[in-house]
Amino acid sequence: MSEVKKRGIIRKIVRLLTFVDLPIRRKFTLFAVGVLFWFVLLTSVSFYVLVDVNIKTAQVVDSLLPYEWFAQDTLRNANEVDHLIVDLIHAESEQIITLKAERVKSNLLAIDSSIDQLEAPRMQSPLRLIWDRLSEDDWLDRQGNHAYVELVKGSTASLLKIINEMTYLKLDQVKNSADNNSAIESQRGHFGAIEAELKSASVEFLESISQQTNQYSTSITTTTSYAFWMILTVLTLASGLLAVFTFWISDSIVMPVSSMITKIHTLATGHVDLTDKIEIRSEDEIGEMSQEFNDLMDTVHGMTVFKSVIEEDATLEDVYSRMGEAFSCNVDINQYCIYEVSGDYKTMQAVYPVALSEKELQCHAEILTSCDLCRAVKTGHPISSLAYDRVCKQFIDDQTKVHVCVPMIIGGHAGGVVQFVFDKVGEFALSRNEIERKIAKAEAYIKQSLSVLEAKRLMNTLRESSLRDPMTGLFNRRFLQDQAGHLIAGSLRRKKGIGLLMCDIDFFKQVNDQYGHDAGDEILKGTSKIISDSVRESDVVVRFGGEEFLVIITDIEPGDALVVAEKIRTSIEEKVFLVGPEKVKKTISIGVSEFPLDSDGFWQTIKYADVALYNAKDTGRNRSIRFDESMWSADEF
Template sequence: METACLRFKFLRPLNWILNRSLFWKVGFIIGVCVLVNSLIAFYFFTKLNFLGRHLEQAPFYSYKTLVQEGLRLLQKEEALPPDSPRRLLLREKIRELARVGLKGGTFEGENGLTIQILRPVTYPPARQALQRILKHPEGPGVRAALETVLSWVQKEEDRFLHELENLSRRLGNLYILLFIVLAVFLIWGAVGFLFMVKFPLDRIAGQLDRLLKHGDESCAEDVEECVVKHYAKDEIGVVAEKVNELVRYFADLAIFKHTIEEDQNPEEVYYRLAEVFREKLELPVFALYEVSNSQNTMRPVVLSQPDLEVNAEKFFNANLCRAKRTGHVVSSLEYPGVCRLFLHPDECEHYCVPFMSGGLCIGIAQIFLPKGMATRKMKHIKEKLRTAERYIAEAVPVLEAKRYAQSLREQTLKDPLTGLYNRRFLEEALDNLVAGVLRRKTVLGILMADLDYFKSVNDKYGHDVGDRVLRETAEILKKNVRSSDLVVRFGGEEFLILLVDVRSGESEKIAEKLRAAVETHQFETPKGLIRRTISIGVSEFPTDAQGIWEAIKYADVALYKAKEAGRNRVVRFTPDMWPSEEY
């Protein structure tokens, strides 16, 4: 209808009316109804007022009474003897009656009769007749004069009655017109209510009922079939548009969920979520992390910008992340400076949403926002963040299912015997670890450790005792370094310890501490307690090498030198141990 109204110019006023507020449209109907009925009532009032004034001002009713009184007096006079003195009195009364009829006034008749003439007669024959009576109140001419006046009175009365009859007939027609007008407006109002209020509300209620019964998936295939069509831009149109926004919102969520369910792995789901953040929600800067609760680590899966700088400390100790640790949204919009790990507190705000599943955090969305009070007060920013949380809630069960499918792969990143990270994990995590060290301009200590004469343990006590020695050695190493440091089973009885953010030269002291802890530890065996020793080679990155694998090789060279020197000792790498330029 709106399109037709815009296409044809003569229908544009209708489009303008349709787009007015319900208040004005209903008010227009009521106003027109009141106006029409007021005009009809005013017409009734004018006619009745006219009749009232005409009746009030018409003299014929008073004159009719006056003439009838004159005829009665004349009849009494004629019945008296000619010489009766009362005849003179009656004639004088008739003369007074004629004078009042000509000039107006009050006539006092017999038996308390009072006749008041407000307006003297203007009809000439009647006035002449009254004048004759005034001059000659006796004789046969009096009756003729009174009958002349009475004839005028009867004509006036007939005319008035005829006019009253016409008015009564018109009033009857007006009653019918009034009924028709009221019926038209009642029908108009009912039709207007049906099309402007009831039918649109029924469509809206039906759509909401459909969403409640069938969920958002009912509109996923064809959103436009679920849209409420209401062309007027009134209050109902506003409600319909809000419902349509809700329908499209849930349909988008359903499509998003169906799409990510068919993705191959969690990484694709994260990238799909990133597209929503970037394209649909217009959140240009963000980072999506995946959390491994078994390893207490997290890794960035998606960075909205390749050069986006994030804090790597939490990668190897996920509990450093407040959102992961608490399971709650962490936002500097509500509490500035809430996260001490955030690298850009003076440049932007952050909003971190945990991906919660079964009471565990499996991921984090970190959204960067412009700095300032304006951002905190912008309603549309808060709406975008709430929508982002909704998409995250839809993605979490899919992510958990796909993570579960990859659980076997994650298990391969840990050594099942010692519970330490294995070499495969090291290869995946090393780049992020190195990037953090270089960004912070600190030192990464590298310790390559190997149990001395471990083969003899297996040969003498059996592999069960050998496995126990390996497990307890792993525990000793983990207990004597920080939680932020990384202990890796590099192979067989060889361990790699990465010391994060140590001072230059401190790695050798920590290595000596580890060597002493292993040397003093007593291992239980079926044949009694035994002691073992460990040899450790030490290097530091980037002090000793520009490449991380080169530094690890140098630590291995230092370990070889420790073995050559008699074992159970710590040896710090020096350049003369590896004269070749290539490692």
């Protein structure tokens, strides 16, 4: 097996053990169950150890120690009896004999009393009774202990009987001077033999008790040692699994979320690489969210590329073709038609697909000659038979088809309509949610196209009129007067700004005076070409008069206009103009203003750009200056 396959198998096993690919709720539920399992296991081991040690200690305290104390008391009393018997044998008065005999009996009766306490029944807890049944570890020598107690009982009874006989014989000897010495010595020998046996049994019994206690002690030590290592093993295993689980879970959650947050922040600045995907590290909700985010980035990237491509297309037909390709390839909508409304807003025509005849249209042909019959054109908002069946009476096949018509608002009017058609029944029928999802994506492409369509339609309109400067080919001031309203309306609708660049060639009069007016014309043509090449096709360059040019930059953010101005100024500064055999270098001064940032009035904003231009002239020329309120002086301008 290759190393890669081994790593793959290990990775799958780890992912299985750490629940990485499970749904988040189930993932943390299993995590909680796992934690509870380890907690119960540790608790069970600890409880077992505590109960075992407690019961074994209780057995030592309740069973062995009383026997040990009893044996020690028995030895102590036996030793005292030895001394008392000697005193009794040598006593010469009745009173001393009686006193010594009573003390001997008292010691022997104390032994009997200890036996009664030892054999008294004791209460045992239910837990200990259960444990005694379950546990096989029992080192109590109950038979030996009982035999010792019985021996002590018998010995004590015999000694009591002998001491009574000895007392009687001794008193008789003292009272009646009887010769009882041999009898007394015989009883004393018998007493000594029984007492010696009792002592020897007590010593052996104490050794037995010590052995039993040692066995319990060894068992307790072994149990606690095993428990310690078991708890340590469980803790190590649980900590290791918890560490692996935490690493994998945090890696599958934190990394994608952090990547998304970073991309969102960079997206706001416009410097994000939309082709850089987030790594999908799990198959849970975070993985799904990562995939959705990647799809969103793909969509945004596709929209960005789409707009940049159509901005460079030469004609409206090219743009319509790009839109159709986007609907078919990117949105997966194959039944659609793009209609274009004429400039007078009275008629409309199907412009894409180009081979579509009137008989192939999904709507009645009357809408082509009277576009007001089209509900989407008339209302200016999307019309969908999903919301209300037969909503538009111009749609022909409303029994088996669903239609959604999206107007393209250009310059404040419906400049066209995109009609999408879906099967209502049959194999290729889609659910309402699927249709709405496709329509939403298609509308995004339509919105991206509007500014380009508006600019290109405007360009087409201009081509049909004499709004261009014949020498430079740029638009003239009449164009600006006629089309300013459309530019303003489009900017306000899209909530974007318009950059205004007022440009003037520095010391242009010297060119005419030194090289002639033909040379001046060549400079003007070259300058106009540089300016046109420095801006987008959707932007507008106007020859404002003489050597002055006005550049209108659409859809800008604050500050963009000054960047473009610097680009133009630098390009002209680096340009070498050939005037006959002569090489001429020129510079340009540019005043910059932004609508509606600087003023709500479009023409007033142009005036502000002119004021900034004069400021650039006054401060040394060959510079781009952004308009500032401090430049405005009503008395001077």
